[in-house]
Amino acid sequence: MTVIDDRDLDEIYELRVLLEVPAMELVIERATDEQLESLEQPLLELEATAGNNDVPAFLVADRDFHLTLLSMAGNQRLVEIIAGLRDQTRIVGLRSLAEAGALQASAGEHRPIVDALRTRDGAKPSA
16 A cells, blocks of 8 residues: 655645646636536535535545546546546545535535636636
8 A cells, every 4th residue: 555645645736736727727618518517416416425424425426526527628638647646635634524514615615616617717717
């Protein structure tokens, strides 16, 4: 088993920001209204799992939401790279996610992303 320390987490997070933020610009340019509307169901699932404080289901729903969103950029390699980075970081910190309110707070950050994408507002979204 590979141990991930704080430096690893910082590097992975930095890579994700470098990839995911520009990817949202591509999503804004390329996603159809129907594709963006299709995010509603994964978003509802994410919110429901957070409301139930179901950490394993939340992690699956969060991953599905973000990878579905990123797929709208039209670059499968980008999705695969980010999926790998996300998977590396999700192994760590399960206890902190399980703390009261942590899942709800995380879930609450997702709807504004979808709302900004629907209005094609590039200043707000961040995967």
